[in-house]
Amino acid sequence: MDTLDKTDRRILQVLQTNARLNTKEIAHRIGLSVTPTYERLKKIEKLGIIKDYVTLLHGEMIGKTLVAFCNVSLQLHSQPLLKKFEAAIAKMEEVMECYHVAGTYDYLLKVVVDDMRSYQHFLTNKLAAIENIAQVHSSFVMTEIKHTTAYGLV
Known part of the structure; x- marks a missing residue:
């Protein structure tokens, strides 16, 4: 987890709340532009920190x-x-x-x-x-x- 900074953690926190958000929506919520948000998200995915994107059922x-x-x-x-x-x-x-x-x-x-x-x-x-x-x-x-x-x- 040492490879993640505060912004990466904010991205993950937002995604845990709603994994359906697109990069633009995530960027808006964390106060970053789209391109760096996209690059950070791809880095996080490549590291294997995000296991999967799922739908939780009631x-x-x-x-x-x-x-x-x-x-x-x-x-x-x-x-x-x-x-x-x-x-x-x-x-x-x-x-x-x-x-x-x-x-x-x-x-x-x-x-x-x-x-x-x-x-x-x-x-x-x-x-x-x-x-x-x-x-x-x-x-x-x-x-x-x-x-x-x-x-x-x-």
């Missing part, structure tokens, strides 16, 4: 009303078994996020599905089908208090 409006966090413990922790578990999880569309964590559990999954019946199907037919799982503990979201994708930069 889950409830598309029928994804159940959010669960699953703590998963594995029986054995060999490198091949960890990689096999991670590869299986990466293919599951219900799993929105997966983290290998330290502590009581090995992995934390964010699972989003239509309803409890869909979650039961996911748990029994997909997650439990992965070999080497010792335990799964699920917590269900009742109310989302804060959800952001933006990092504080300025």
Whole structure:
């Protein structure tokens, strides 16, 4: 992050708010002309700091009303078994996020599905089908208090 100055950070902050802005609109918001803004944006993209441009959907409006966090413990922790578990999880569309964590559990999954019946199907037919799982503990979201994708930069 040392390669980014204050202006670069402002560009990123603006883009995190609205990735649909064109270069002219970004330039206007940060107080810079279009050409230097364009050059800075291309540099930031080339550095790989911007991973992707996406559209964020409102889950409830598309029928994804159940959010669960699953703590998963594995029986054995060999490198091949960890990689096999991670590869299986990466293919599951219900799993929105997966983290290998330290502590009581090995992995934390964010699972989003239509309803409890869909979650039961996911748990029994997909997650439990992965070999080497010792335990799964699920917590269900009742109310989302804060959800952001933006990092504080300025």
